[in-house]
Amino acid sequence: EEQLEESGGGPVPPGDSLRLSCAASGFTVSGTYMSWVRQAPGKGLEWVSVIHSGGSTYYADSVKGRFTISRDNSKNTVYLQMNSLRIEDTAVYFCAREALWFGESMETYYMYVWGKGTSVTVSS
């Protein structure tokens, strides 16, 4: 069974750093696209970052330059290094495995394995 487990969340003051981990089991993270998605309290889902199987990385404008996604193939784990944290980064952070879907005209990706999330609270 494919599973994801996030860890590393907690309370931090503004400006601090935090590293989230997403440990995978049942599949290898190096062979797939892996995303981080966050959800602020009482709000909707916001895509944060993705790492492709080839190693390319992409970020939402709201975190670009502050967050870094990476993976350790030997630990089968994906990370999200979060620097210069802001109050608006407060959220539950989920990691998710993606699958490629070939539509009639365009390719898209959907997220079909999700972790339970880890909570990050940025507050003074």
Place this chain on the structure above:
Amino acid sequence: QSVLTQPPSVSGAPGQRVTISCTGSSSNIGAGYDVHWYQQLPGTAPKLLIYGNINRPSGVPDRFSASTSGTSASLAITGLQAEDEADYYCQSSDNRLSGPYVFGTGTKVTVL
């Protein structure tokens, strides 16, 4: 502010049919990017409900169905059940955004 707009809430009695719209534009759904749907039960992680506009993963009841037309998509729940009370999100891609993915604003389904 998401580029995919959903109604904040819809409600229905048990057994009724409810629909959730996901309104996009020519840069996302209208550009041919397929739509995927997720269900998020209270206090839990999202769960894939529909992928590729109309396809249900194994284990998803057939009372959930979806469709697209032009720049919009919709999710229908027929024979509404108490356990369907949850938040629902559409997701697609947009060629005007710097990021590859976009989620809809989300819809809370309440079973009366």
